[in-house]
Amino acid sequence: MATLENSSADIQKLVDFRDNERFYLSSEYQEQEARRDFIDKFLLH
Numbered sequence: 121m122a123t124l125e126n127s128s129a130d131i132q133k134l135v136d137f138r139d140n141e142r143f144y145l146s147s148e149y150q151e152q153e154a155r156r157d158f159i160d161k162f163l164l165h
Contacts, residue, residue, distance in 0.1 A: 131162070 135158070137144050144154070 135162070 137158070143149055
């Protein structure tokens with residue numbers, strides 16, 4: 121069973137996109153990639 125601390129750290133990893141922010145905000149980064157990289161992982165967590 122996941123602890124609150126572990127879950128919080130996992131969620132933080134999913135929403136922390138600052139390392140590649142420029143790419144994620146560019147027109148090269150497609151909606152389906154955002155869904156796969158962030159949204160699906162967040163919803164399935």
